[in-house]
Amino acid sequence: xxxxxxxxxxxxxxxxxxxxxxxxxxxxHEYMSWxxxxxxxxxxxIYYSMNVExxxxxxxxxxxxxxxxxxxxxxxILESPSPNQTSLYFCASRRExxxxxxxxxxxxxxx
Amino acid sequence: xLNVEQSPQSLHVQxxxxxNFTCSFPSSxxxxxxxxxxxxxxxxxxLFVMTLNGDEKKKGRISATLNTKEGYSYLYxxxxxxxxxxxxxxxxxxxxxxxxxFGGGTRVLVKP
Numbered sequence: 349x350x351x352x353x354x355x356x357x358x359x360x361x362x363x364x365x366x367x368x369x370x371x372x373x374x375x376x377h378e379y380m381s382w383x384x385x386x387x388x389x390x391x392x393x394i395y396y397s398m399n400v401e402x403x404x405x406x407x408x409x410x411x412x413x414x415x416x417x418x419x420x421x422x423x424x425i426l427e428s429p430s431p432n433q434t435s436l437y438f439c440a441s442r443r444e445x446x447x448x449x450x451x452x453x454x455x456x457x458x459x
Numbered sequence: 460x461l462n463v464e465q466s467p468q469s470l471h472v473q474x475x476x477x478x479n480f481t482c483s484f485p486s487s488x489x490x491x492x493x494x495x496x497x498x499x500x501x502x503x504x505x506l507f508v509m510t511l512n513g514d515e516k517k518k519g520r521i522s523a524t525l526n527t528k529e530g531y532s533y534l535y536x537x538x539x540x541x542x543x544x545x546x547x548x549x550x551x552x553x554x555x556x557x558x559x560x561f562g563g564g565t566r567v568l569v570k571p
Contacts, residue, residue: 438502
């Protein structure tokens with residue numbers, strides 16, 4: 349089944365403890381993105397990638413890192429999470445001229 | 460940050476009625492306009508990707524039009540059904556790149 353898989357689905361962590369949210373797609377898509385969704389603010393792009401080793405900042409990149417070493421994987425890294433990074437995170441992938449396929453989301457709480 | 464605006468923010472529709480709502484976006488550096496449907500407790504799903512001025516796309520009872528010169532797109536739902544209840548998102552893709560900026564969405568509730 350064609351899909352974008354994010355893990356974990358839910359995570360509660362403490363301030364400052366590094367974490368990684370994994371994202372993998374099995375559709376050979378070139379483009380991948382990370383978004384966060386906050387009430388009243390909609391979906392905001394954190395980082396995106398146009399292909400292996402090509403990444404760029406979205407609208408809210410502060411406090412996040414990404415890497416794209418392989419086409420299928422696009423992990424999101426929070427080196428030192430803070431409470432303002434508590435949010436619902438979505439990974440998504442697409443190919444040229446098509447819409448995004450979204451993962452199921454990761455609900456992160458930083459205490 | 461680009462301004463992608465959707466209106467209204469929410470609307471209630473009686474089952475069987477038709478409705479439409481708007482997405483406005485910058486008219487410069489246009490590459491594509493995406494529409495997504497987002498049901499509660501699920502992930503957004505792509506409806507349309509529109510690239511040409513005057514484009515019209517249709518999927519069942521849902522259709523969309525695009526005006527890139529003036530920077531707006533309409534989404535239409537014909538004969539609304541309760542299963543059409545969802546938040547509808549538009550997203551602007553600027554020329555060159557993968558920076559897809561979403562609007563705030565229009566939340567549609569279809570009442571039986």
